[in-house]
Amino acid sequence: MNNKLYGNLIFELSKEGRRGYSLPKNRFGDYAVPQELCRKEDAQLPECDEMTVVRHYTNLSADNFGVDNGFYPLGSCTMKYNPKINEEMAALPQFQNLHPLQPAETTRGAEAVCTLLCRSLCELTGLHAFTLKPFAGAHGELTGLMIIRKYHESRGDEKRRLVIVPDSAHGTNPASAAVCGLEIVEVKSLSDGTVDVDALRELLVRVGSENIAAMMMTNPNTLGLFERQIPEIEKLIHEAGGLMYYDGANLNPMLGAARPGDMGFDVMHINLHKTFSTPHGGGGPGAGPVGVRKGLEEFFPEVSPYHGNFAVAMRAYAYILTLGRENIKMVGPLATLNANYIKEQLKDVYELPIDTLCKHEFVFDGLKDKSTGVTTMDVAKRLLDYGYHAPTIYFPLLFHESLMIEPTENESKDTIDGFIAVMRQIAEEAKTDPELVKSAPHHTPIGRVDDVLAAKHPVVTYKQLQSDEQH
Numbered sequence: 001m002n003n004k005l006y007g008n009l010i011f012e013l014s015k016e017g018r019r020g021y022s023l024p025k026n027r028f029g030d031y032a033v034p035q036e037l038c039r040k041e042d043a044q045l046p047e048c049d050e051m052t053v054v055r056h057y058t059n060l061s062a063d064n065f066g067v068d069n070g071f072y073p074l075g076s077c078t079m080k081y082n083p084k085i086n087e088e089m090a091a092l093p094q095f096q097n098l099h100p101l102q103p104a105e106t107t108r109g110a111e112a113v114c115t116l117l118c119r120s121l122c123e124l125t126g127l128h129a130f131t132l133k134p135f136a137g138a139h140g141e142l143t144g145l146m147i148i149r150k151y152h153e154s155r156g157d158e159k160r161r162l163v164i165v166p167d168s169a170h171g172t173n174p175a176s177a178a179v180c181g182l183e184i185v186e187v188k189s190l191s192d193g194t195v196d197v198d199a200l201r202e203l204l205v206r207v208g209s210e211n212i213a214a215m216m217m218t219n220p221n222t223l224g225l226f227e228r229q230i231p232e233i234e235k236l237i238h239e240a241g242g243l244m245y246y247d248g249a250n251l252n253p254m255l256g257a258a259r260p261g262d263m264g265f266d267v268m269h270i271n272l273h274k275t276f277s278t279p280h281g282g283g284g285p286g287a288g289p290v291g292v293r294k295g296l297e298e299f300f301p302e303v304s305p306y307h308g309n310f311a312v313a314m315r316a317y318a319y320i321l322t323l324g325r326e327n328i329k330m331v332g333p334l335a336t337l338n339a340n341y342i343k344e345q346l347k348d349v350y351e352l353p354i355d356t357l358c359k360h361e362f363v364f365d366g367l368k369d370k371s372t373g374v375t376t377m378d379v380a381k382r383l384l385d386y387g388y389h390a391p392t393i394y395f396p397l398l399f400h401e402s403l404m405i406e407p408t409e410n411e412s413k414d415t416i417d418g419f420i421a422v423m424r425q426i427a428e429e430a431k432t433d434p435e436l437v438k439s440a441p442h443h444t445p446i447g448r449v450d451d452v453l454a455a456k457h458p459v460v461t462y463k464q465l466q467s468d469e470q471h
């Protein structure tokens with residue numbers, strides 16, 4: 001602990017009678033609040049002077065780590081830089097103060113943004129039409145599956161209820177299929193996490209081709225690898241009468257490299273909040289537009305009012321425009337180059353179970369030297385001491401010590417080299433001073449928290465009683 005007022009809540013800094021505000025003069029006269037709506041006792045609000053309030057919240061905000069503070073190599077959920085110009089565009093009063101029911105002739109600009117964004121997404125994915133309505137990736141999956149279901153029903157092909165999902169898929173895939181009232185059949189992956197085409201062939205025979213509604217694929221898959229068998233898989237599913245669904249949550253490695261529409265996919269979603277900026281740590285906001293090939297747009301369902309999360313669409317469109325047609329083609333190649341560079345620079349000290357070309361991310365299985373007893377958790381904690389956010393750890397479940405790294409296309413070589421140097425330093429420390437790594441972090445406001453206790457007994461409310469007892 002240092003001398004900042006860590007651990008103090010604003011309530012604990014309260015001193016009776018202190019003030020940090022002055023209310024404006026009442027310009028509206030007195031309106032009596034009905035007695036039954038009045039409190040019986042005073043609200044228990046903190047009483048603090050202005051400087052205490054300012055410092056309290058400023059110090060708290062400084063304890064937060066974000067993409068704007070440092071490198072954030074979290075895998076499986078692209079956390080990239082969000083240019084401030086996008087925030088400014090989304091915050092323009094003409095966009096921010098829109099009311100969904102205002103006259104159409106006053107919303108032409110916003111309508112144009114939606115239309116042009118959809119057009120850009122069509123061009124980037126090779127699909128025919130997009131809907132911006134879904135609020136998140138998972139919501140996009142549900143929307144896409146509703147489209148697929150309606151398509152089959154429109155042809156009187158009601159018995160197609162099975163959705164094939166690879167066992168390595170993001171958990172939202174089977175969940176969305178279940179919410180859509182469809183049944184899930186799992187297809188096995190090979191040891192490199194790509195779909196086992198022979199297993200798929202057997203599965204189609206076993207469950208009956210005539211029952212297949214769709215197959216969902218994530219590409220690059222959960223291990224960051226390109227699914228090289230897509231042409232074969234697409235043929236099998238289409239011959240069976242099913243549709244191909246593309247989980248494009250993390251589309252950045254594909255931009256400028258390949259398009260789902262050209263690979264034979266019929267329906268897809270994109271997480272605008274992962275691929276096209278929008279800060280999304282901590283659960284929102286997001287948008288999961290769904291794209292379809294020609295003929296399926298008539299099945300777009302009403303999954304949200306109006307145009308979904310318009311401000312997220314606005315940021316995405318600003319992002320696409322600032323990159324421009326030529327630069328956006330560099331997104332995929334740079335995301336891929338950065339990930340492969342880190343992988344190659346570290347694979348002599350970290351275990352690389354699948355040693356092949358990756359796309360935007362890859363997975364280590366802990367340190368190569370297992371004799372030190374230093375785990376992936378320890379490495380992740382030690383990284384915090386050096387000012388880096390930890391990569392994704394213990395996911396995917398394929399390996400015991402998974403350490404999943406995604407640098408994104410935005411980072412400079414210097415930043416990436418700095419990260420590589422620190423990762424090597426930690427590997428060295430694991431050998432020479434393992435205790436140092438195992439007891440990390442040492443330079444953060446709090447040390448190692450008890451994850452299990454925090455998850456099972458979270459204390460999220462402040463009890464006035466406790467502080468009264470303390471004082």
Ligand SMILES: *Cc1c(COP(=O)(O)O)cnc(C)c1O
Pocket residue numbers: 076077136137138139170172218247249250271286288
């Ligand atoms: C993030 C992610 C999702 C879910 O997206 P949300 O916006 O969190 O609902 C689905 N699939 C993959 C592959 C993802 O990475």
